[in-house]
Amino acid sequence: MRLLVIEDDRDLNRQLVSALEQAGYAVDTAFDGEEGHFLGDTEPYDAIVLDIGLPKKDGISVLEDWRKAGRKTPVLMLTARDRWSDKVQGFDAGADDYVAKPFHMEEVLARLRALVRRAAGHATSELVCGPVRLDTKAGRVVVDGNPIRLTSHEYRLLAYLMHHAGRIVSRTELVEHLYDQDFDRDSNTIEVFVGRLRKKLGVEVLQTIRGLGYLIAPPGEAPPSPAKSSR
Template identity: 75%
Template structure:
């Protein structure tokens, strides 16, 4: 899952990047409104954390322009303001959630998880697909009840596919949602991670759909 953080406070920006990275997200950052608007308008994010009080372009204006351009990713607004009118303005502009500063990082992470789940059609914090279960609160994956040890990129790939189970996910889409903007992206590495995952879970849980990409199977063939 890929997150954009648009926050001009450098310390808070760094804290958000660290917490989100530790939680298994790929994180891009911007420190002013113009850069944040550009990234959100040109890159595919699973969620955006957007400060209202930004230099060069304020968060409400950014959000309004994204929504006019039919950018549908969930957006959580951050602001030091605590007036009800600011909350109404933000929600009317198209925000999905609103957090007033100061806030507890665990609360923000819970709101991020909830918005990502809802955007992909999941109501519960645990997502199941065949023998696999993803606990989004703990970033823990089990197969037939046994925890699977995954690297950060293996986890991101499998978590993204589980959030979008039931449909084919292309290599390009996986690359766009697994890596930060400045990462040296190579779609061939997706095949490497798929191969590694198939050694850790039943091999036919991840189906290859020739010419299109990959899909998680709800009913893999039973193992001998």
């Protein structure tokens, strides 16, 4: 999963990025509203953390412009604790949730997990596909009741596919959602991690659909037709 953090306080921005990366996310950053608006308008993020009080362009204006342009990316707004009006403005502008400063990092992580989960149509923190269970809260993967140890990149790949189980996901989409903007998108990293992940899972749930991409589905389930899986 790939996130964008737009926060002009460099210490807080760094703390957020560190916590999110430790939780298994790929993270891009911006320190003002103009840069943040551009990234959110041109890159396919799974969720965005957006501060209201930004230089060059305030967070409310950034969010309003995204929504007017049809951008549906879930947005977690950061607000000052004593400014209830900011929260109202944020929701009216299209925010999906908010957290007030100062905040506990665990609350931010929990709210982002919920936003990403709901955007993908899941009601709980546990994603299930046949014998594979992925707990997004604990960052834990179990196959047939046995815990599986994955690297951060393998976990990120599995999590994205599990969030979109039953749909063919192209290699391009995976690269766009699993790595930050500095990643070498011409490498064969995705193929390598798919091979490693398939071997570690040990069950036939991860399929390669030749010429189209990858699919997580219960063992024996036929892949959808290309027309139905297109974005």
